[in-house]
Amino acid sequence: MTKIDFCGFNAIIEAIKKIETDTILFVVDHQVLSQYKDVFPLLETDYGKKVIVWRAPNGEKVKNFEEYQKCCEFFLEKGIHRNSHLVVCGGGALSDFGGFVASTLLRGINWSIIPTTLLSMIDASIGGKTGINTKSGKNLVGTFHHPQNVWINSEFVHTLPEREMKSSMGEMIKYAFLSEDIHKRCLETFNLNEIIKVAANYKYEITNDDFKEKGNRKILNLGHTFGHALEYIYNLSHGESVYWGMVMIFFLYDRSDLLAEMVKIRDIFLIEKKDAPWLNKEIPIDRIMELIEKDKKASGKDSIELIVIEEIGQPTIAKKTFSDCRKLLESHANELKKFTL
Amino acid sequence: MTKIDFCGFNAIIEAIKKIETDTILFVVDHQVLSQYKDVFPLLETDYGKKVIVWRAPNGEKVKNFEEYQKCCEFFLEKGIHRNSHLVVCGGGALSDFGGFVASTLLRGINWSIIPTTLLSMIDASIGGKTGINTKSGKNLVGTFHHPQNVWINSEFVHTLPEREMKSSMGEMIKYAFLSEDIHKRCLETFNLNEIIKVAANYKYEITNDDFKEKGNRKILNLGHTFGHALEYIYNLSHGESVYWGMVMIFFLYDRSDLLAEMVKIRDIFLIEKKDAPWLNKEIPIDRIMELIEKDKKASGKDSIELIVIEEIGQPTIAKKTFSDCRKLLESHANELKKFTL
Numbered sequence: 001m002t003k004i005d006f007c008g009f010n011a012i013i014e015a016i017k018k019i020e021t022d023t024i025l026f027v028v029d030h031q032v033l034s035q036y037k038d039v040f041p042l043l044e045t046d047y048g049k050k051v052i053v054w055r056a057p058n059g060e061k062v063k064n065f066e067e068y069q070k071c072c073e074f075f076l077e078k079g080i081h082r083n084s085h086l087v088v089c090g091g092g093a094l095s096d097f098g099g100f101v102a103s104t105l106l107r108g109i110n111w112s113i114i115p116t117t118l119l120s121m122i123d124a125s126i127g128g129k130t131g132i133n134t135k136s137g138k139n140l141v142g143t144f145h146h147p148q149n150v151w152i153n154s155e156f157v158h159t160l161p162e163r164e165m166k167s168s169m170g171e172m173i174k175y176a177f178l179s180e181d182i183h184k185r186c187l188e189t190f191n192l193n194e195i196i197k198v199a200a201n202y203k204y205e206i207t208n209d210d211f212k213e214k215g216n217r218k219i220l221n222l223g224h225t226f227g228h229a230l231e232y233i234y235n236l237s238h239g240e241s242v243y244w245g246m247v248m249i250f251f252l253y254d255r256s257d258l259l260a261e262m263v264k265i266r267d268i269f270l271i272e273k274k275d276a277p278w279l280n281k282e283i284p285i286d287r288i289m290e291l292i293e294k295d296k297k298a299s300g301k302d303s304i305e306l307i308v309i310e311e312i313g314q315p316t317i318a319k320k321t322f323s324d325c326r327k328l329l330e331s332h333a334n335e336l337k338k339f340t341l
Numbered sequence: 342m343t344k345i346d347f348c349g350f351n352a353i354i355e356a357i358k359k360i361e362t363d364t365i366l367f368v369v370d371h372q373v374l375s376q377y378k379d380v381f382p383l384l385e386t387d388y389g390k391k392v393i394v395w396r397a398p399n400g401e402k403v404k405n406f407e408e409y410q411k412c413c414e415f416f417l418e419k420g421i422h423r424n425s426h427l428v429v430c431g432g433g434a435l436s437d438f439g440g441f442v443a444s445t446l447l448r449g450i451n452w453s454i455i456p457t458t459l460l461s462m463i464d465a466s467i468g469g470k471t472g473i474n475t476k477s478g479k480n481l482v483g484t485f486h487h488p489q490n491v492w493i494n495s496e497f498v499h500t501l502p503e504r505e506m507k508s509s510m511g512e513m514i515k516y517a518f519l520s521e522d523i524h525k526r527c528l529e530t531f532n533l534n535e536i537i538k539v540a541a542n543y544k545y546e547i548t549n550d551d552f553k554e555k556g557n558r559k560i561l562n563l564g565h566t567f568g569h570a571l572e573y574i575y576n577l578s579h580g581e582s583v584y585w586g587m588v589m590i591f592f593l594y595d596r597s598d599l600l601a602e603m604v605k606i607r608d609i610f611l612i613e614k615k616d617a618p619w620l621n622k623e624i625p626i627d628r629i630m631e632l633i634e635k636d637k638k639a640s641g642k643d644s645i646e647l648i649v650i651e652e653i654g655q656p657t658i659a660k661k662t663f664s665d666c667r668k669l670l671e672s673h674a675n676e677l678k679k680f681t682l
Contacts, residue, residue, distance in 0.1 A: 065413075069406040076477035104445070107472065107483045108553075131448065136417035142448045143484065212449075 001146040001208070002126070004200055006193070012114060012151045017047050019112075019148075021085040025075050026053040027098035029090030032116050036159075052078045060093045063132045065141075071101050085110050085148075091117040092124025095147075096139065099130030103145035112149035116156045118168035119239065122175070122199040125150045127207035127217075137294070144212055152200060154193045163237075169271050170242030174222050175199045176265050177246070177258070180313030183265075190268050219315040222246060222307040229291035233284060234277035244277060247341050249308060252328050258309055259341060266341075276340040283333045289326050342487045342549065343469070345541055347534075353455060353492045358388050360453075360489075362426040366416050367394040368439040370431030373457050377497075393419045401434045404473045406482075412442050426451050426489075432458040433465025436488075437480065440471030444486035453490035457497045459509035460580065463516070463540040466491045468548035468558075478635075485553055493541060495534045504578075510612050511583035515563050516540045517606050518587070518599070521654030524606075531609050560656040563587060563648040570632040574625060575618035585618060588682050593669050594649055600682060602653065607682075617681040624674045630667050 005015065016024065024047060033055060054071050056062045075084075086109060088098030095113045102111035115125040131142025157165075172195065176183045179202050185195060203220065210217035227245025230236055236244065250258040266273075292304055304325060306318045320328070329336075346356065357365065365388060374396060395415050397403045416425075427450060429439030436454045443452035456466040472483025498506075513536065517524045520543050526536060544561065551558035568586025571577055577585065591599040607614075633645055645666060647659045661669070670677075 065406070065410040072406075072482050073476050076475050076481050100445075104441075104482050104484055106481060107470065107485055129448065134417050135414050140417050140447060141413050141445050143445055144448055 002128070002148065002150055002204065004126070004150045004152065004204060006152045006154070006197055008153055008155065012153060013047075015149065015151060016087065016112075017049075019085050019110075021049065021083050021110075023050045023052070023080055023084040025080065025084055025086040025109075026051065027056055027071065027086060027088045027090070027094065027101065028053060029058060029094050029116065030055045031058045032090055036116075036156075052080070056090065056094055056097070059091065060133065062097045063093050063138075065132065065134075067097070068101065068132055071097075072105060075101075075105060080105065080109075082106050082109060085112065087112050087114065088147075089114040089116060090120075091115070092120035095120055095124050096129070096131050096142070099128070099145050099147065100132055100142050102147075103130055103143040108145065111145070111147050112151065113147050114151050114153065117164055118157050118160060118196070119164075119171055121150075121152050121157070121196050122168070123171050123203065125152075126200055126203040128211065146211075150200070152196065154196065157192065157196070166271065167237040167239035169266075169269050170223065170227075170239035170244075170246070172199065172269060173262070173265050174220075174242055174246065175202060177261075177309050177312060178202070178219060178222060178315050183312050186265055186268055218305060218317055219307050221305075222309070222315060223249065225249075225292060225295060225304060225306055226288070228295060229288045230277060232291055233287055236277060243271075247276065248336070249306065251336060251339060252332050253308055255309070261312065263341060273341075278337060279340045281337060283329065283337050285326065285329045285333060288329065289322060292325065293322055343467070343489065343491055343545065345467070345491045345493065345545055347493045347495070347538055349494055349496065353494060354388075356490065356492060357428065357453075358390075360426050360451075362390065362424050362451075364391045364393070364421055364425040366421060366425055366427040366450075367392065368397055368412065368427060368429045368431070368435065368442065369394060370399060370435050370457065371396045372399045373431055377457075377500075393421070397431065397435055397438070400432065401474065403438045404434050404479075406473065406475075408438070409442065409473055412438075413446060416442075416446060421446065421450075423447050423450060426453065428453050428455065429488075430455040430457060431461075432456070433461035436461055436465050437470070437472045437483070440469070440486050440488065441473055441483050443488075444471055444484040449486065452486070452488050453492065454488045455492050455494065458505055459498050459501060459537070460505075460512060462491075462493050462498070462537050463509070464512050464544065466493075467541055467544040469552065487552075491541070493537065495537065498533065498537070507612065508578040508580035510607075510610050511564065511568075511580035511585075511587070513540065513610060514603070514606050514612075515561075515583055515587065516543060518602075518650050518653060519543070519560060519563060519656050524653050527606055527609055559646060559658055560648050562646075563650070563656055564590065566590075566633060566636060566645060566647055567629070569636060570629045571618060573632055574628055577618060584612075588617065589677070590647065590649060592677060592680060593673050596650070599650055603682060614682075619678060620681045622678060624670065624678050626667065626670045626674060629670065630663060633666065634663055 054074050086102040088095045102109050113125045115121045128144050128146035130145050131139035134140045176186045182198050182202060185198060207217055223242040223245035226248045227241040230244050231241035303319055303321045306320050307315055308318050309315055395412055427443040429436045440452060443450050454466045456462045469485050469487035471486050472480035475481045517527050523539050526539060548558055564583040564586035567589045568582040571585050572582035644660055644662045647661055648656055649659050650656050
């Protein structure tokens with residue numbers, strides 16, 4: 001359903017011109033807009049269409065009910081119709097948000113994404129999950145609504161701040177464990193543009209087969225169950241938390257082979273070695289379990305589905321009761337607190 | 342996809358017990374709750390499930406962003422999961438609202454409706470349209486999300502206030518023009534329960550065939566294009582406006598046969614004769630056209646799709662430019678202002 005294209009600014013403009021609509025609604029990250037002024041003629045171009053631009057606050061700040069209402073009322077007041085087409089230009093938070101707006105304006109209009117961060121290119125843009133945050137947690141209100149196009153322009157990546165790049169690497173490495181093909185490409189001839197392409201296509205295939213996350217799509221949660229807990233406890237970025245979430249699960253399953261592989265891939269991605277956030281501290285088992293039990297991925301009242309790797313490219317879903325999960329942590333706690341990678 | 346059942350309170354309770362979930366989220370009209378206390382053991386019953394009740398303000402007052410946020414945050418805070426099931430008990434405004442909540446909570450949970458007004462039984466409950474109102478107009482934010490069950494309990498109808506009943510009749514009569522079967526049943530052996538049943542089933546079939554209103558579903562807009570304009574100009578109820586919208590379109594198409602049929606059916610439904618809202622006044626053509634041009638049903642920048650009746654049971658869609666539509670009004674204005682039914 002979604003068409004993924006890897007192209008430069010000019011090709012994106014040409015593609016937008018060709019959308020069969022007379023009205024384009026842009027949802028653009030405020031910061032992206034000022035940062036890429038020179039290379040960003042998108043909004044000034046004459047498309048021969050009515051163009052309405054909504055400037056969004058940066059990052060997660062946009063993902064709430066208030067901004068959702070503001071954005072909907074803004075577009076409605078400017079005059080739109082069911083055949084209007086919404087284009088998001090920004091990172092993963094903004095495409096989650098913009099997709100939610102598109103899926104509910106006039107009961108759903110078409111939309112497309114120009115992702116501007118590495119993380120959104122390989123993850124958030126693909127798969128049609130949309131959402132905003134609530135008092136009770138992230139992404140708890142949203143929809144499934146596939147974008148029509150994802151236009152990936154790697155120019156954005158080359159100008160990304162260091163921190164942003166690092167924060168994406170956890171998700172990148174994840175794909176190298178899920179897919180043998182991606183793993184091979186990383187090891188053989190590493191080329192970031194190429195990896196973005198295969199990672200985006202890989203996620204696209206998985207999510208197309210299982211749009212509403214009833215089955216196989218769950219494997220994309222590799223590293224996320226412990227990762228989300230670590231993210232809260234140690235205040236990590238999303239990418240870091242997925243990285244350490246994978247390290248933790250490999251360690252708990254006594255998979256020194258996968259841990260060795262992790263080091264290899266990490267070096268290829270030029271990620272510098274850093275101490276594990278838990279190193280030389282007590283492992284906060286109660287807090288981890290509390291967060292895991294609240295996780296959306298809890299499959300019922302008393303169990304969670306962990307994603308584990310049998311072999312490179314062979315992820316499986318392991319259903320664990322909360323009590324088994326706790327035992328696994330307890331039995332490894334002493335070694336774990338001395339372990340880093 | 343939706344299962345429509347005609348049943349009493351006890352059967353509804355049994356049906357709710359059988360839903361495969363451990364958590365029921367009730368969205369209940371505040372007024373319904375106090376009005377039907379005696380016959381309404383739904384919320385006090387022990388289902389063997391966790392039951393969370395959200396009391397909604399009455400009528401259209403609930404259909405806005407603020408109540409939407411409140412309701413979502415309320416349920417999330419109480420602790421819900423993807424397999425929770427939302428049940429709306431109220432009129433059409435509340436099922437529009439509750440359906441929107443259900444379609445976006447945790448990216449969509451299942452839901453069912455217990456409609457408490459005649460209008461919602463035959464119209465709003467059926468077809469999966471959900472929505473809230475915005476500053477720019479009604480139902481401009483929403484989704485398509487079929488309920489799993491609609492439980493129609495005619496006890497509600499028999500205790501409906503007179504005004505509520507009357508307000509539903511326009512939609513009821515509409516069905517008698519759209520469907521030969523409903524027309525026949527009205528003329529032969531009129532039984533309100535029976536008519537509710539066939540009308541609900543008729544709408545169900547139409548909307549199932551054309552869930553997202555790309556084609557045939559549009560015939561349900563019979564009487565609505567002029568009706569919506571009349572609703573605003575003369576401050577009519579929705580049902581009245583659909584009734585006079587039909588009268589107007591039959592008149593403009595010189596269909597005295599359909600107008601005669603209208604009188605026949607109106608008498609069967611025991612609707613008292615009332616003067617047309619436009620009688621003996623200038624027909625406000627500019628205002629009507631202004632409202633029609635803003636209508637969501639406008640099929641493009643300069644045209645609208647009118648629903649016309651060839652023969653009883655044979656509606657068709659007539660695409661008219663705004664200018665042709667205006668000419669039609671102008672050529673009939675003098676006779677129309679002297680006409681009532």
